[in-house]
Amino acid sequence: MHEAILFDDHPGPDLRQQVVLAANGALTRSQSPEQGSGLRAEVCDAPVGGDDAARIEVDTGTADPDQGALRGAVDRPIRVFRKNFVTASGPPGRRSTRSSSSQETIMMPHPRTSSPARNLARRRLGRVIALGLALAASAAEQAAADEWPTAAPEDAGLAADLGDRLDAVLATPFGDGLHAVVLIRDGALVYEWYGRGVDEIYGRRKDGVVFGPQSLHDQRSITKSVVGIVYGIALGDGTVPAPEAAVLAAFPEYADLAADPARAAITLDDVLAMTTGAEWDEDLPYNDPKNSEIAMNRAPDSVRFALERPLVATPGAAWTYNGGTTTIAAALIARGNGGDLADYVRARLFEPLGIDRFEWISDYYGQPHAASGLRLRPRDVARIGQLVVDRGAWRGRQIVPASWIEQATSRQAEAQFGCGYGYQWWLCPLGSGLRLIEAAGWGGQELLILPDERIVLVVNAGLYGDREAYQRAFKLLEETILPAIEQP
Structure with a gap:
C-alpha cells in the first residue's frame, strides 16, 4: 500500500511542509524548505530493488535541489514537487490498471486563514481535502x-x-x-x-x-444519493436514529439549538427529504462564498452550520434543495x-x-x-x-x-x-x-x-x-x- 499525505502550513519564516509517507507499515517524515504553497506527488512505476529505499525529491526552485530529500522504505519511488495542487497517483498519462491495492490522496489550495484555538493535528487534517481509499482485496478478486x-x-x-x-x-x-x-x-x-x-x-x-x-x-x-442509501444500511445496523426521530436529540452538544421548539421539531425524515424549513441557497454559483454549501464547507463546524440556519418554513411543509441535510445525515452515520x-x-x-x-x-x-x-x-x-x-x-x-x-x-x-x-x-x-x-x-x-x-x-x-x-x-x-x- 502506498499513501502520500502532504501538509502545507501558512507562509512565513516558520513555514514547514511535511511529507508523510506510509508504505508497508513504515512511516517516515521529512521537512522541506521554507517556501512554496503546495506539493504535487507522483508514485512512479519503476520498482526499487532489494533493500534500496525510495527517494522523495523535492523540487524547491532553489539552488539546492536535494534540500528536503527523504528516504523511506517503500517499493517504488515517489517524487514530490511544489505546486498549487497536490495529488498522489499512478504514472502520469497512463490509466491505472494496477491490481494491487493502492491509496491515493488529493489536496487543493486552502484559504490562508488560521485560528489559535485549533491544535496542530486539526490544522494538518484541514489541509487534506481529498482522501482516496483502496480496499483490501486480492488481485483476482479485484479483477x-x-x-x-x-x-x-x-x-x-x-x-x-x-x-x-x-x-x-x-x-x-x-x-x-x-x-x-x-x-x-x-x-x-x-x-x-x-x-x-x-x-x-x-x-x-x-x-x-x-x-x-x-x-x-x-x-x-x-x-x-449514496449517503441516502448508506443511511439505510446504518439504520439496519441499528447505529443511526429512525426517520421519525428528532434530529437534535441525536446532537446533545447543540442543546442551545434544541431550546427552540420549532427547530426541535425537525425530524430525520425532514432531513433526508430536504424539508427542514431552513433557509438555504444553492442557486448562487458554487464559486460564490455566499452559496450555502460553500459557506458550510468553510465553516469550522459544518454540522452546526447546517442545523442553525434560520427557519423560513414549518419543518416538513416545504422542500428546499439543501446540501446541509446530507451533511447532517452523514454526521450521524459517522458518529x-x-x-x-x-x-x-x-x-x-x-x-x-x-x-x-x-x-x-x-x-x-x-x-x-x-x-x-x-x-x-x-x-x-x-x-x-x-x-x-x-x-x-x-x-x-x-x-x-x-x-x-x-x-x-x-x-x-x-x-x-x-x-x-x-x-x-x-x-x-x-x-x-x-x-x-x-x-x-x-x-x-x-x-x-x-x-x-x-x-x-x-x-x-x-x-x-x-x-x-x-x-x-x-x-x-x-x-x-x-x-x-x-x-x-
Missing part, C-alpha cells in the same frame, strides 16, 4: 469485481444498432463536454463510451483529460460507526459492490464533503444504480434493506422541475410514463434508473456552470435509448 457481464444490445432486448445510434449522437456537438456514457440493462453492460476534454476536480481545472473505464470522475451531488464516514461507506457499501477505488474530497478540517465530494468510476456508479434496480441486493447478497430502497426512492416531498424527492433521490417524470429514479450532480453527472425496464444509465460530463447540463442524459435516454427497446 473479477471490476468486470460487468456484457451483452450485445439485441441480447438485452434492445435494437441491434443501438451502439451505432449512440455513437452517431455522441460524435455530433451534442457529445461535446461529455466524458463517459455507461448503459446497463438486465445487469449486463450493453454500451460504454468515453470522451476527452476539460474536466475539474472539485473546481480545479484539468485540461486534455482522456477518459476511460478506470478514470475516477467527480460525481458531485450523486454523493447525496454511530466509529467516526469515519468514508471507512464505513467503504466497508458496508463499496466493498460488497466490488468498488475497489474511490476518492472523497474533504473540507478544510478533514471531513468528507458528504453532499458532493465523491469521485468514482462510471462503471462503479452503475453498480449503485443496479443495486437500486435489485432492491438493495447485489449478485444475490442483500446489502441494503429492500424496505429502505423502497422508502428512499418513494415520493417524500414535492421538489422543483415537476419532480418529487425521496430520501436524497430525485423522482422525475418521463414523457413515456416510465418510473425514473435519479441521482444528479453539478456539471452533468447523472445516474438514471428505470427499475421497470431494468435500465441503468450513467453520464459523466464537464459541463460545470451549465444549469441545463442534466438534459444531455435525459435526451440520450428518451430520444435514443428508450426508442430502441424491443417490444416482446
Whole structure:
C-alpha cells in the first residue's frame, strides 16, 4: 500500500511542509524548505530493488535541489514537487490498471486563514481535502469485481444498432463536454463510451483529460444519493436514529439549538427529504462564498452550520434543495460507526459492490464533503444504480434493506422541475410514463434508473456552470435509448 499525505502550513519564516509517507507499515517524515504553497506527488512505476529505499525529491526552485530529500522504505519511488495542487497517483498519462491495492490522496489550495484555538493535528487534517481509499482485496478478486457481464444490445432486448445510434449522437456537438456514457440493462453492460476534454476536480481545472473505464470522475451531488442509501444500511445496523426521530436529540452538544421548539421539531425524515424549513441557497454559483454549501464547507463546524440556519418554513411543509441535510445525515452515520464516514461507506457499501477505488474530497478540517465530494468510476456508479434496480441486493447478497430502497426512492416531498424527492433521490417524470429514479450532480453527472425496464444509465460530463447540463442524459435516454427497446 502506498499513501502520500502532504501538509502545507501558512507562509512565513516558520513555514514547514511535511511529507508523510506510509508504505508497508513504515512511516517516515521529512521537512522541506521554507517556501512554496503546495506539493504535487507522483508514485512512479519503476520498482526499487532489494533493500534500496525510495527517494522523495523535492523540487524547491532553489539552488539546492536535494534540500528536503527523504528516504523511506517503500517499493517504488515517489517524487514530490511544489505546486498549487497536490495529488498522489499512478504514472502520469497512463490509466491505472494496477491490481494491487493502492491509496491515493488529493489536496487543493486552502484559504490562508488560521485560528489559535485549533491544535496542530486539526490544522494538518484541514489541509487534506481529498482522501482516496483502496480496499483490501486480492488481485483476482479485484479483477473479477471490476468486470460487468456484457451483452450485445439485441441480447438485452434492445435494437441491434443501438451502439451505432449512440455513437452517431455522441460524435455530433451534442457529445461535446461529455466524458463517459455507461448503459446497463438486465445487469449486463450493453454500451460504454468515453470522451476527452476539460474536466475539474472539485473546481480545479484539468485540461486534455482522456477518459476511460478506470478514470475516477467527480460525481458531485450523486454523493447525496449514496449517503441516502448508506443511511439505510446504518439504520439496519441499528447505529443511526429512525426517520421519525428528532434530529437534535441525536446532537446533545447543540442543546442551545434544541431550546427552540420549532427547530426541535425537525425530524430525520425532514432531513433526508430536504424539508427542514431552513433557509438555504444553492442557486448562487458554487464559486460564490455566499452559496450555502460553500459557506458550510468553510465553516469550522459544518454540522452546526447546517442545523442553525434560520427557519423560513414549518419543518416538513416545504422542500428546499439543501446540501446541509446530507451533511447532517452523514454526521450521524459517522458518529454511530466509529467516526469515519468514508471507512464505513467503504466497508458496508463499496466493498460488497466490488468498488475497489474511490476518492472523497474533504473540507478544510478533514471531513468528507458528504453532499458532493465523491469521485468514482462510471462503471462503479452503475453498480449503485443496479443495486437500486435489485432492491438493495447485489449478485444475490442483500446489502441494503429492500424496505429502505423502497422508502428512499418513494415520493417524500414535492421538489422543483415537476419532480418529487425521496430520501436524497430525485423522482422525475418521463414523457413515456416510465418510473425514473435519479441521482444528479453539478456539471452533468447523472445516474438514471428505470427499475421497470431494468435500465441503468450513467453520464459523466464537464459541463460545470451549465444549469441545463442534466438534459444531455435525459435526451440520450428518451430520444435514443428508450426508442430502441424491443417490444416482446
